[in-house]
Amino acid sequence: MTMRHNRFDGTPVAVGSGERFEDRMRRISAGLLRAATLRADDNSPWFVIRVMSGREIPVNNALDDAGIEALVPMRMGPEYRRRHRVMPARLIPVITGYVLVRFLESDEAFLGISGLDHVIGVLGGYLNPQRVSHFEVNRFKALAEQGALDWERQTVVFRVGETVRVKDGPFAAFTGRIVSCRADGKGDAVVELTVFGGLTPVLTPLAIIERV
Numbered sequence: 001m002t003m004r005h006n007r008f009d010g011t012p013v014a015v016g017s018g019e020r021f022e023d024r025m026r027r028i029s030a031g032l033l034r035a036a037t038l039r040a041d042d043n044s045p046w047f048v049i050r051v052m053s054g055r056e057i058p059v060n061n062a063l064d065d066a067g068i069e070a071l072v073p074m075r076m077g078p079e080y081r082r083r084h085r086v087m088p089a090r091l092i093p094v095i096t097g098y099v100l101v102r103f104l105e106s107d108e109a110f111l112g113i114s115g116l117d118h119v120i121g122v123l124g125g126y127l128n129p130q131r132v133s134h135f136e137v138n139r140f141k142a143l144a145e146q147g148a149l150d151w152e153r154q155t156v157v158f159r160v161g162e163t164v165r166v167k168d169g170p171f172a173a174f175t176g177r178i179v180s181c182r183a184d185g186k187g188d189a190v191v192e193l194t195v196f197g198g199l200t201p202v203l204t205p206l207a208i209i210e211r212v
Contacts, residue, residue: 032112037067038104045131046071046100048123048170055118056093062116063101071100071137073144073169075205078151078187089152094144095169096203098123100137105129123170124196132170140169148207155206157185164191168208171195175212176202 051059056072063070077092103109110126113119124130143149158164158181165175174193179201181189189206192199 030112032108032115033066033068034112035106035108036063036101036103036110036112038106038109039069040102040104043134044102045133046102046137046170047105048130048132049099049101049113050097050120050123051099052118052120053097056097056099059099059116059118063099063113068113069102071102071141073100073141073149075144076147076150076152089150092151094140094149094205095171098170100132100170102134128196130170130196132172136168136172137170143168143208149205151187151205153186153207155185156210157183158189158206158209158211159183163212164189164209165212166191166193166204166208167210169204171202171204178209181206 049059060070060072073094074091075094076089079089080087101113107126110122110129114121114126122129147153158178160178160180162178163175164178166172171193174195176191176193176199179190179192181187185206187206188203189209190201191204191209192201194200
């Protein structure tokens with residue numbers, strides 16, 4: 001015999017509160033994001049969040065506006081030549097698609113950060129996030145400010161297929177294989193890094209990689 005249940009017990013979430021679902025989710029996200037405003041000590045490590053390519057600065061600005069410590073190391077990009085005109089270089093992020101953040105670590109803080117527009121996730125995941133020491137971040141930032149990571153700076157010539165190790169920055173000590181790069185020792189390389197058991201393509205300056 002088949003039994004039918006035509007009656008539902010309980011009350012749908014947020015019904016009767018006068019609050020729209022979208023507003024409620026926005027309020028919850030804002031509450032979680034506030035957890036990331038709790039500052040960590042100056043010698044605490046940084047976390048690496050992955051963002052949509054080209055949205056590094058907007059995400060950094062959104063974090064700043066929310067009172068969250070964030071950093072996008074910048075360098076001079078390439079010069080462009082169009083119709084016999086030289087377009088001057090402009091500042092670009094050193095590592096495309098990533099923003100460094102630092103806060104008092106908590107599940108709520110990670111959830112709040114991940115709810116921001118253009119944020120894809122946390123490198124390593126919430127349970128075991130990649131941590132970058134404050135010493136390494138400060139050194140990496142100094143290299144960028146000194147011009148050592150500028151796109152036009154001449155470095156070692158690499159070839160596609162070579163195995164390399166990242167020397168500096170949020171991916172320091174990770175190894176991988178060069179997928180593409182220029183043949184003149186300038187600019188960036190796409191390196192397929194082995195990160196937490198998976199392969200992650202990263203656009204990285206030639207200046208911070210070395211042959212294994």
